[in-house]
Amino acid sequence: MGRLVKKGHSVAEQVRRGEIAPVYCLYGEEEYRREQVLNQLLDALLTASERDLNLDQIRPGDGERQSILGSARTLPFLARRRVVLIRGVEELSKEQQEELLAYLNDPSPTSCLVLTGKRLDLRTRLAAALQKKGMLLRFDRMEADTLKEALLATAKEQGTRLQPDAIDLLMALVGDDVRQLMYNVEKVALFVGEREEISAKDVEALVGETRVRSIFQLTDAVSGRDLDVALRCLTSLLESGEEPLAIIGMLARQIRLLVQAKTLQEQSATAGRMTHAFGGLPPRVVAALAKQSASRSWRQLSGALQSLSGADLAIKTGRAAAPVILTGLVWDLCLA
Structure with missing residues (x-):
């Protein structure tokens, strides 16, 4: 079974506690939260000064593709580990999937694979190996009620409150793109200044x-x-x-x-x-x-x-x- 995030601890916190899996796979349609957790994970795995020489980023569809196995087997330079980030797990060719499967049978103790993408076919051998050897993190699109709670929490972090009609208007204008919604909440919070509440009129005034x-x-x-x-x-x-x-x-x-x-x-x-x-x-x-x-x-x-x-x-x-x-x-x- 793949390791799960313990209750009360994020995946980044687990890494900082020394609980590091050889491979992580972050997948799902909710790009904002997926990228947020990915950045937190990378920050926990490598310091800013270590990234230049110890972070390989691979895109499966690139014309001149880098060898996943070769990157993962390369020793880290002046760091405890090397990180290989593969973006677009759904784009991996059969050859690349076989390459990953071979690596996961005997992963390098000084490397960490991180895969991310919108979709992961859980019926494949690769998905089974990822779950057995590492950690799967799924990010589904937020339901309306969950999304509203997230917007309220973001507004609270900015020191203000969103009125219900302000949330409804914001979602009507922006849709359910979480990144754009969070950005607009932060922007309208700056717009209202020290006022304690954000109204629908504030949202309308902001967007024009x-x-x-x-x-x-x-x-x-x-x-x-x-x-x-x-x-x-x-x-x-x-x-x-x-x-x-x-x-x-x-x-x-x-x-x-x-x-x-x-x-x-x-x-x-x-x-x-x-x-x-x-x-x-x-x-x-x-x-x-x-x-x-x-x-x-x-x-x-x-x-x-x-x-x-x-x-x-x-x-x-x-x-x-x-x-x-x-x-x-x-x-x-x-x-x-």
Whole structure:
């Protein structure tokens, strides 16, 4: 069995206590928390001065790939250990997986492997070996209630409180991108200064009335398949300096809302039950989601989610200019 984090201790704390596994695998859709724990783990494994000569970062899809086995077998230089960080565990080729399996049968006592990525197929031999020899840390996307609690905690750390309507508006504007939400909570906390509470008006004032309008119009236009309005809103957001990945986050949230609405419809949910399930959204918005989801098939919604995932990856890897990618995405979402 893979080792688990003991209650009351983070994985970084375990490392500092000398409880170090030969391999760690951090995976899951929640990138913000995954990267946060990854940075804490790396800080515990290596000091800042040790990183330059003892941290190898490998991306499986790189053209000139570095040997994982060769890096892991290299002795540390003026440090107690060497760390090999492999980003994109889901991109490992069969050859690389076999290489890792061979290494895990006899891991180096002076090296630590750290793997991270969005997905890990738990049915594979590699996943079984990772669980047996080391530690698996899974980071699922936060549910709405958990996400709200995290936002409240972040605001408290900043010395202020978030009013419920402020949270609802922030999530409506930003979506469920945890990184963007936390960043905006910190930003609005600075905006209100010494005031003890953050209101919805503060959130609206921070992001700007034009942006608020454009965001709602974009998501509504995409849900309603109004291509002309959606493209105009997209142009407005980009010209105002909106982050492309934040726009994808907003659109992804809207498509997930349509998926949720369609699921509830197929369960013959009443209007009251649907409104309760969408806690925080006005009844008129829930009614619109129900109408819009009814006009889309499950195949179309699945295709929309795939288009969003593809656009997200294309922007992160720089395959094309973000405006071009987003324009193509909006076309796909409206015409699907």
